[in-house]
Amino acid sequence: MTVNRRFTLIQRPSGLPDASNFRLVEEAVPAIGDGEFLIRNHYVSLDPAIRNWLNETVTYMPPIAIGDALRASTVGVVEASNHPGFAVGDWVSGLNKTEEYSIGGRDPFTQKVDVGLAPSPSAFLSVAGGTGLTAWFGIEAELKPEKGQTLLVSGAAGAVGSIAGQLAKRRGARVVGIAGGAEKCARLTERYGYDAAVDYRGKDVERLSADIAAACPDGIDLVFENVGGVGLDATLLHINRKALIILCGLISEYNSPRYGTRQLIEVQMQGATIKGYHVADYGMQMGEGRRAILDLLARGELVHDEHVLEGIDNALPAFLSLFDGSNQGKVMLKLV
């Protein structure tokens, strides 16, 4: 029998997850039914949203069940198929699980990908995958920054922020990023094209607010918010009239008691808008966004970084690197 190792949830975490919440289990590789195909996962994407799916109540999709492997996007190769649209050897990507083998064909999400178009198959989980597309539609469809405007991006060195900053800069806006630590801040301006970087580490709202004010002398018109908490409060103190803030993520609040945002009154005073943003709303335009990103990559006009750990044994440290800020790009596991 061929073994399928799966990173499963055994107990829901109440704060930051640790080893007690998960178990690596070995099962037989599942048999495929009619219309199904077997995927050998080469890369598994670990994303902050997974933390929310570990909770007992999730409002926008079912929680991950106790005993099940963690839901995650993967890219891999079809090893067996009873599906007319997928042949052995096809590269595919979809919303599968943190496991070595997944079954495709049960949902419409798994699609073939042309790995020849990308620098690596892993790109379909990073810059040409969920995080890159999140940046793309956040910038190109939601915020649409223009010359003369200032965009602030939090989590700016992360998988979404690093791409969002570059896309916004191409459109001519002033782009300011918030990140944790001098090294990440240097990366923002030197590698991702940000005009200015603000280090949030060790700062309260007042100090962070002063640094944001210095980096945004004309105030803030647009916000790509990935973090929440103290940084969002400090940001709201500097928004201009009719500012638009998209809430893409609030990673600082996923593991801790929810932070109380004190400056909502600025949204009222400035006639600003805060909008919850999900890339899934652009499902119909996903292929178009992906083609645009692959095109920029091929022309060498977009850089991206991946933080790849090898083997499913590294699922927990990879996942935790999302929350302690130690990751250096899109977090994923390489299984093959």
Added chain:
Amino acid sequence: MTVNRRFTLIQRPSGLPDASNFRLVEEAVPAIGDGEFLIRNHYVSLDPAIRNWLNETVTYMPPIAIGDALRASTVGVVEASNHPGFAVGDWVSGLNKTEEYSIGGRDPFTQKVDVGLAPSPSAFLSVAGGTGLTAWFGIEAELKPEKGQTLLVSGAAGAVGSIAGQLAKRRGARVVGIAGGAEKCARLTERYGYDAAVDYRGKDVERLSADIAAACPDGIDLVFENVGGVGLDATLLHINRKALIILCGLISEYNSPRYGTRQLIEVQMQGATIKGYHVADYGMQMGEGRRAILDLLARGELVHDEHVLEGIDNALPAFLSLFDGSNQGKVMLKLV
């Protein structure tokens, strides 16, 4: 000399204002210059927004200066005029001050009003004035509630909420109001046409959340937020996908340290929108909104309540009744 009594700011309040912050001063009625006219104020409107103008920093208009009378909307009669468009005896309404006589003609805001169209000149400060128009554009232009949707209104028994509820009900939505105390809650359902009322008094987020859930069995699609704080947090726990929340006011936060809104994550999860809303954005359509409201009043299809105190000596208790919830309708002073 004829005396002009003026309710002036002498010290900025740090929390709830009290008598130490204000002084009633007597001045000579001012002389009018070229293009100006003298208004004898009959009614002065006291609104929560004035509290924000007492702060040292106001983002969307200048703060009220120390030594100046409190900025306020008034309705009154022209007593002398050097302005070709305004004659002695004309009824006018505009953004003036909490004083017995104001000078018109220095800004474009003061306009003639046809008091024959309204049940009382005071209506131009209430249902056909700022609060009524705030309700009108909030409902008819921003939220546009429809049959099948649930709208939650906070401060529902207030000058804005009492009108907003009636307008929303006319459009066929389920309308639920939050108010303080059994008497106000009874008024919501018996007088303002609300489908259900929730009393926020003495409740924490958890208890309020349970009551809101019971009153909104299909969740909340639209929110007309006038209060903020605990009520907004409890509300956010029940918003549906793509909910729209307009922040019209956050009166619970004007006098106290700003409340920390903990449930912003629900906005992100539900792809909802929070939008700061100012009726001033509808400046060009104000006349149209006023005509629609006066028409509903004339047909007896809209009820409204005014909380009128007599004499400028009552400026402070009138103003404070906005914050302790003791007012029973639109708060104003009757000076003549």
